[in-house]
Amino acid sequence: MASQSQGIQQLLQAEKRAAEKVAEARKRKNRRLKQAKEEAQAEIEQYRLQREKEFKTKEAAALGSHGNSAVEVDKETVDKMGRIQGSYQQNKEAVLGNLLKMVCDIKPEIHANYRVAG
Amino acid sequence: MALSDAAVQKQIKHMMAFIDQEASEKAEEIDAKAEEEFNIEKGRLVQTQRLKIMEYYEKKEKQIEQQKKIQMSNLMNQARLKVLKARDDMIKDLLNDARERLATIAKDPNQYQTLLEGLVLQGFYQLLESRVIIRCRKEDVAMVQTAVQKNIPIYKEAVKSNIEVRIDENTFLSPDISGGVEVYNADGRIKASNTLESRLDLLAQQMMPDIRVSLFGANPNRKFTD
Numbered sequence: 293m294a295s296q297s298q299g300i301q302q303l304l305q306a307e308k309r310a311a312e313k314v315a316e317a318r319k320r321k322n323r324r325l326k327q328a329k330e331e332a333q334a335e336i337e338q339y340r341l342q343r344e345k346e347f348k349t350k351e352a353a354a355l356g357s358h359g360n361s362a363v364e365v366d367k368e369t370v371d372k373m374g375r376i377q378g379s380y381q382q383n384k385e386a387v388l389g390n391l392l393k394m395v396c397d398i399k400p401e402i403h404a405n406y407r408v409a410g
Numbered sequence: 411m412a413l414s415d416a417a418v419q420k421q422i423k424h425m426m427a428f429i430d431q432e433a434s435e436k437a438e439e440i441d442a443k444a445e446e447e448f449n450i451e452k453g454r455l456v457q458t459q460r461l462k463i464m465e466y467y468e469k470k471e472k473q474i475e476q477q478k479k480i481q482m483s484n485l486m487n488q489a490r491l492k493v494l495k496a497r498d499d500m501i502k503d504l505l506n507d508a509r510e511r512l513a514t515i516a517k518d519p520n521q522y523q524t525l526l527e528g529l530v531l532q533g534f535y536q537l538l539e540s541r542v543i544i545r546c547r548k549e550d551v552a553m554v555q556t557a558v559q560k561n562i563p564i565y566k567e568a569v570k571s572n573i574e575v576r577i578d579e580n581t582f583l584s585p586d587i588s589g590g591v592e593v594y595n596a597d598g599r600i601k602a603s604n605t606l607e608s609r610l611d612l613l614a615q616q617m618m619p620d621i622r623v624s625l626f627g628a629n630p631n632r633k634f635t636d
C-alpha cells in the first residue's frame with residue numbers, strides 16, 4: 293500500500309511538471325507575439341525615417357527647381373517683351389499713317405438695300 | 411497483488427516518461443506555432459504600416475508635384491498676361507497718338523474741305539431722310555455750308571429724292587474735337603456721327619486684328635483667318 297501511494301505521488305508530480313512545461317511554452321508564445329509587435333514597430337520606424345529622408349530630398353529639389361523656373365520664365369518674358377517692343381517701334385509709324393489715311397479716305401455710298409423710288 | 415513491486419515501479423516509470431514526452435511534444439508544438447504566428451503577425455504589421463507610410467509619402471509627393479505644376483502654371487500665366495498687357499498698352503499708345511494727329515488734319519483747309527464734303531455726303535446717304543440737321547464745330551460753319559451746297563445736287567441725282575438741309579447754329583460740337591460733322595434727322599432722334607474721332611474709333615475697333623498683325627506679326631497659334 294505504501295508503494296502504491298508512492299507511485300501515485302510520482303505520477304501526480306509528472307503531470308504537474310508536464311503542465312508547467314506546457315504553461316511555460318504558452319508564456320513564451322505570448323512574449324514572442326509581443327516581440328513581433330515591437331520588432332515590427334522598430335522596422336517600420338526605420339522605413340519611415342528612410343522615406344522621410346527621400347521625401348526631404350525630393351522636396352528640396354522641387355523648391356530649388358521652382359526658383360530656376362521663375363528665373364527662366366522671367367528671362368523668356370523679357371526676351372519676348374523686347375521683341376514685341378522692337379516690332380512695335382518698327383511698324384508703328386506705318387500703321388499710324390495707314391489708320392489716319394483711312395479716316396480721311398471717304399467713299400460715300402448709298403446703302404446696298406436702298407431702292408430708288410419709281 | 412498481481413504485480414510485484416518491481417513491476418509496478420517499472421510501470422510507473424514508463425507512465426511518467428510518457429507524460430513527460432507528451433508535455434515536451436506539446437511544448438514544441440506551441441513553440442513552433444509561436445514562431446509561425448510571430449512571423450505572420452510581424453509581417454502583417456510591417457506590411458500594413460509600410461503601406462500606410464507609402465500611401466502617405468506618395469500623397470505628399472503628388473502634392474509637391476501638383477504644387478510645382480500650379481506654381482509653374484501661375485508663373486506662365488503671369489508672364490503671358492504681362493506680355494498681353496504690354497501689347498495692349500502699345501496699341502493704346504498708338505491710338506492715342508492717332509487721336510493727337512487727327513488735330514493736324516483740319517489745319518490744311520483744302521484737305522479738310524474735301525474731307526468735309528465726303529463726310530456730309532456720307533451722312534446724307536446714311537440717313538436717307540428728306541430733312542436733315544447738321545451740327546459741326548463753330549469754326550467749321552462756312553466750310554460745312556460750302557460742302558452742303560455742293561452735295562445736295564449729288565444726293566438728289568443718286569437717290570432720286572429731295573433733301574432739305576439745315577445747319578444747327580444754336581448748338582455746336584465741342585471745339586475740342588478734331589473736326590467732322592454729326593448729321594441728324596428732322597426730330598433729332600437719329601444721328602449719324604461722322605466726326606474724325608468717331609471714325610477713328612470705328613476703324614480701330616473693326617481693324618484691331620489687322621492692326622495687331624501689322625504691329626506684331628501673324629499669330630502662330632491662329633489657324634483660320636477668314
